Amino acid sequence: MYRYDEFDERFVRERVAQFRGQVERRLDGSLSEDEFKPLRLKNGLYLQLHAYMLRIAVPYGTMNSRQLRQLAHIAETYDKGYGHFTTRQNLQFNWPKLKDVPEILDLLADVEMHCIQTSGNCIRNVTSDQFAGVAKDEVEDPRPTAELLRQWSSLHPEFVWLPRKFKIAVTGAEHDRAAIKVHDIGLKLKRDDAGEIGYEVSVGGGLGRTPMIGKIIKDFLPKSELLAYLEAVMRVYNSEGRRDNKYKARVKILVHETGEDEFRAMVEEEYAKLDGPTINAPQEEVERIAAYFASPAYETLPETSATLAKAQANDPALARFVEQNGFAHKQPGYIALTIALKEIGAVPGDMSAAQMRAFADIAERYSFDEFRVTHSQNLVLPHVKQDDVPAVFAALKEAGLASANAGLITDIIACPGLDYCALATAKSIPIAQAIAKTFADEERQKKIGLLPIKISGCINACGHHHVGAIGILGLEKGGRENYQITVGGDASEHAALGERLGPGIDAADVPAAIEAIVETYLGEKQGGESFMETVRRTGPEPFKAGFTAFIESRTLETEAVG
Amino acid sequence: MAKDHRAGSKVRGDKLPAILMASHLLEGDTVFLSESGWTLDPSAARIAHDAETSAAMEAEGKAAASANIVIDPYLVPVDLTESGLPLARHFRDAMRQRGPSIHPDMGKQAEFAPLD
Numbered sequence: 001m002y003r004y005d006e007f008d009e010r011f012v013r014e015r016v017a018q019f020r021g022q023v024e025r026r027l028d029g030s031l032s033e034d035e036f037k038p039l040r041l042k043n044g045l046y047l048q049l050h051a052y053m054l055r056i057a058v059p060y061g062t063m064n065s066r067q068l069r070q071l072a073h074i075a076e077t078y079d080k081g082y083g084h085f086t087t088r089q090n091l092q093f094n095w096p097k098l099k100d101v102p103e104i105l106d107l108l109a110d111v112e113m114h115c116i117q118t119s120g121n122c123i124r125n126v127t128s129d130q131f132a133g134v135a136k137d138e139v140e141d142p143r144p145t146a147e148l149l150r151q152w153s154s155l156h157p158e159f160v161w162l163p164r165k166f167k168i169a170v171t172g173a174e175h176d177r178a179a180i181k182v183h184d185i186g187l188k189l190k191r192d193d194a195g196e197i198g199y200e201v202s203v204g205g206g207l208g209r210t211p212m213i214g215k216i217i218k219d220f221l222p223k224s225e226l227l228a229y230l231e232a233v234m235r236v237y238n239s240e241g242r243r244d245n246k247y248k249a250r251v252k253i254l255v256h257e258t259g260e261d262e263f264r265a266m267v268e269e270e271y272a273k274l275d276g277p278t279i280n281a282p283q284e285e286v287e288r289i290a291a292y293f294a295s296p297a298y299e300t301l302p303e304t305s306a307t308l309a310k311a312q313a314n315d316p317a318l319a320r321f322v323e324q325n326g327f328a329h330k331q332p333g334y335i336a337l338t339i340a341l342k343e344i345g346a347v348p349g350d351m352s353a354a355q356m357r358a359f360a361d362i363a364e365r366y367s368f369d370e371f372r373v374t375h376s377q378n379l380v381l382p383h384v385k386q387d388d389v390p391a392v393f394a395a396l397k398e399a400g401l402a403s404a405n406a407g408l409i410t411d412i413i414a415c416p417g418l419d420y421c422a423l424a425t426a427k428s429i430p431i432a433q434a435i436a437k438t439f440a441d442e443e444r445q446k447k448i449g450l451l452p453i454k455i456s457g458c459i460n461a462c463g464h465h466h467v468g469a470i471g472i473l474g475l476e477k478g479g480r481e482n483y484q485i486t487v488g489g490d491a492s493e494h495a496a497l498g499e500r501l502g503p504g505i506d507a508a509d510v511p512a513a514i515e516a517i518v519e520t521y522l523g524e525k526q527g528g529e530s531f532m533e534t535v536r537r538t539g540p541e542p543f544k545a546g547f548t549a550f551i552e553s554r555t556l557e558t559e560a561v562g
Numbered sequence: 563m564a565k566d567h568r569a570g571s572k573v574r575g576d577k578l579p580a581i582l583m584a585s586h587l588l589e590g591d592t593v594f595l596s597e598s599g600w601t602l603d604p605s606a607a608r609i610a611h612d613a614e615t616s617a618a619m620e621a622e623g624k625a626a627a628s629a630n631i632v633i634d635p636y637l638v639p640v641d642l643t644e645s646g647l648p649l650a651r652h653f654r655d656a657m658r659q660r661g662p663s664i665h666p667d668m669g670k671q672a673e674f675a676p677l678d
Contacts, residue, residue: 027588029630047633049658050669052590080668095668097589347664418654419662429664476572481653 001062001370002147002292004112011154012109015116019043020102027099042122042160043105044115048422051095055118056108060128060146060170061089061373065360068371070111072356078104083356085341085349087413087464088167089127089373090118094420116154121162123153123234127169129177130338130374133293134382136330140189140197142172144290145226148281151289152227159234163241164249166234167206174493179375181205181214181495182467184251185233190220198222203233203263204255205495207461212252213495215260217267224286228279232271240266296368296383301333305386318393320442321404326389327380335386338406339371339379339396344440347429348414349377358399366392375464376413376452378406409451409518410436413464417457417474418481426474426481428457431510438511439518448518451531454489467491469532470517471498472510483510487517487543488535499540501547505554513550520546573639573652580639581607581648582619583658584632592658592670593632595619600632603674604659609640609648647677 004012019039026036040046044055056071071091075083078100079093086092096104108114117124126146133141149168153159159166171178172189180186186202199221205214221229237251240258255263312319327336339359341349351359363371363381366388372380384392396402405411412435415421417428432455439445454468458475465471471486483505486498505513518531520543525534535543571577582595586602593600594607601607610616616637623635638655640648650656659677661669 026630032630033587033627033633047585047590049654050590050592050661095590099588418657419664424654427663433664479573479652 001064012114016105016109019105023102041119044118045101048420052098054093054096054115056091056113056115057118057125058089058091058373059150060126060143061130063371064369065364067111067113068356068360070107072353074104074107075353082350082352085373085377087375087462088125089375090125121164122160123166126150127178129171129173130372130380131327131336134329134336135173136328137174138172139191140172141293142170142189143293146170147289162238163243176493179491182207186214192220204252206250206252207464207466209247209459211466211497212256215255217264224280225276227281228274228276229271231279232267232274235270236266298331303332305333308386308389311390318390321393321402324404325406333386335384337381337384339401340403340406340411341378342405342411343403344410344436345433348412348432355399355401362392362395405445407450408445409439409448410445413454415456415463423460424457425476426457428455428463428474431455431472434511435514449530466497477504481507485513488540490532501544502551509554516546516550517543570636571638571652571655577639580610580616580637582623582635583638584623584635587630587633595622604670604677605647605675607648643678649677
C-alpha cells in the first residue's frame with residue numbers, strides 16, 4: 001500500500017488546520033453559510049436530511065486494518081456506531097456534528113486518510129478495480145496510476161474550480177470491474193503491438209440525468225505521457241465546459257455537443273502546446289509509487305489447496321461461499337474473497353463498528369493487512385491463502401459478514417436515498433431490502449445466477465441504475481414515490497445503458513415486478529446464459545411484454561379489490 | 563449530485579397550516595421553530611394557521627439563519643392529527659420529522675413521542 005511521505009503528511013495536516021479555522025469562523029459568524037458551504041464541501045462535509053454527512057476518501061478503494069480500526073473508533077465516538085460504503089469506494093458517516101469534524105479529520109490524518117476532494121467541482125477520488133494487483137487478466141496493476149493521479153489532482157491549482165465534478169477510473173484488466181466507460185475519464189491499461197504498456201483513454205462517460213457512455217479519444221497513450229495528456233483534456237474541459245447551466249456542465253455534455261472528433265482534435269491541439277516533460281511525472285517518481293504496490297511476500301504453494309477442498313466437501317455453506325464469493329488469484333494457492341455487505345434485509349454497504357474491528361483483524365491476519373472496497377458496496381480480502389479460507393469463513397460468519405451472494409440478485413447496489421439524502425426524490429434502501437427478502441432463498445438465487453440490480457433514489461444516479469442489469473430509479477410522481485424500471489444496463493467492458501420497460505410503479509409493487517422480469521429471463525434463457533447475455537441476445541422486447549403483462553394483472557387485481 | 567441541498571417543501575396548493583423546519587448549524591439536527599426558540603421535538607413545533615403567522619415565522623427563520631443558529635429554514639405544510647399535532651404532508655418532510663425509515667432506533671422517532 002502507498003504510505004504518505006513528508007509532503008503528503010504536511011499537506012493533509014495543513015488542510016485539517018485550515019478547516020478547523022474555517023469551522024471556527026463559521027461558528028463565530030464571520031463566515032456565512034453561503035461562504036462556508038463550498039469550503040465544507042471541499043472537505044467532504046454535506047448537510048443531509050437529518051444531520052451532516054462526512055464522506056471519507058478511500059483512494060482506489062484500498063485500506064489496511066489500522067485505518068479500519070480508526071474508522072470504527074470514529075463511528076463509535078462521533079457517529080452512531082456504523083459507516084456506509086459507497087459506489088465511489090468511499091465511506092460515509094451519517095451523523096457527525098459540525099463541531100466534531102475537525103477532530104475527526106485529525107483522527108483520519110493519523111492513519112493517512114482525509115476527506116479532501118470527495119465533493120465539490122474538482123477531480124474526485126480516483127477509483128479502480130477491486131481486484132487490482134490480483135486479477136489474472138491484468139496487464140498491469142492500475143493502483144500506481146491511480147495514486148499518481150491522486151497526487152497530481154490533489155489541489156491542482158488549475159483544476160480546483162472546474163465547471164462541475166470530475167471522476168476518473170482506472171482498470172488494468174481486460175474485464176472492466178471499475179465501470180470506466182461511465183466516468184468522466186476512463187483509463188484502461190493495455191499493450192500495443194510492440195508490447196509497450198500504455199493507456200486507452202475514454203472521455204465523457206457518466207450517469208446522472210444525462211447518461212452517456214464514454215468515447216475513446218486515444219487508442220494508445222504511452223504510459224509516460226499520462227499526466228500531460230490528461231492535463232490537455234482537463235484544460236479543454238476547464239475552458240470550454242459550460243458554466244451557465246449546472247445540468248449541462250459535465251464533460252460528457254461538452255464531448256456530446258462538440259462531437260467526439262472535434263473534441264479529440266481540441267485535446268490534441270492543446271496537448272501539442274504543452275511542455276510534456278515539465279508536466280509528466282519523472283520516471284523515478286513513477287517507480288517510487290509503483291514500489292509501494294509490489295506484491296506481498298506470497299508463499300510458494302500448489303495451485304489448489306487440499307485442505308480447502310476437504311473442508312468444502314464437509315461444509316456445504318463454506319463450499320457455496322467459496323464458489324460464489326471466491327475470485328481466482330494470479331498467485332498459485334491464493335484466492336481473493338468478496339465480502340458482500342448484503343446480508344438479507346441489511347442496508348447495502350453498511351458496516352457496524354464491531355464488524356469493522358472484526359474484519360480489520362481478519363484482513364491483518366489473513367490478507368497481508370490489506371482489503372479493498374468495491375463500487376458494488378462490498379469489500380474484498382485480496383490475498384487469502386486457500387489453506388486459510390475455512391478459518392477466514394468461520395471468522396466472517398462470527399462477524400455476520402459471510403453472506404454468500406456476491407453478484408447475485410440479492411447483492412444490490414442502493415444509494416442512501418430519501419432515508420438520508422437531501423437530494424433524493426424517493427427511498428432506495430427499503431426497496432433493496434424488500435427485493436432481497438423476496439429472493440432470500442439460496443437455491444432460487446443460485447438458479448437465477450448473476451444479476452446486478454442497481455437502485456437510485458433520484459436522477460443523479462449515485463446507485464448507478466442506468467448500468468444495472470435491472471435498474472430501478474425512484475422519483476416523485478403526484479406526491480408519491482414512484483419507481484421506473486430498466487433492463488440491459490451494463491457497467492463492464494460491454495458498457496450499455498438500460499432501457500425502460502414501461503410506466504413507473506409503486507414501491508409495494510417493485511419486488512413482484514422484479515419477479516416478473518426474472519420469470520421472463522428464465523423463460524427466454526438459452527443454455528447457461530446469464531441474465532445479461534439473454535438481454536443482449538433478445539433485446540428488451542420480451543421483458544417489456546412481461547412487464548406490461550405484470551402491470552395489467554396488477555391493475556386487474558387492484559380493480560377487483562377496489 | 564446536482565446540487566448540495568434541496569431546501570423548501572414540495573407541497574403544492576394550500577400551504578397552511580404549516581410549521582417551520584430547519585437544520586441546526588452546530589449539530590446538523592432537524593429543528594422546528596417553537597413558541598419560544600428552536601426545538602428538536604417535532605411535537606413542540608409552533609403551528610401557523612394563517613398567512614400572517616406563517617409570514618412572521620418565516621421572517622423569524624430567516625433572522626435565525628442570519629444569526630448563524632440554523633440553516634435553510636422553510637415552511638412545511640402539515641395536517642393536524644386528532645390530538646392537534648403537526649404531521650408533514652409531503653413524505654420528504656415527514657422523513658425529517660421522524661428519522662430514517664430503515665433505522666427506527668435513530669433520529670426523532672427514537673428520541674421523542676411519535677406524532678401519530
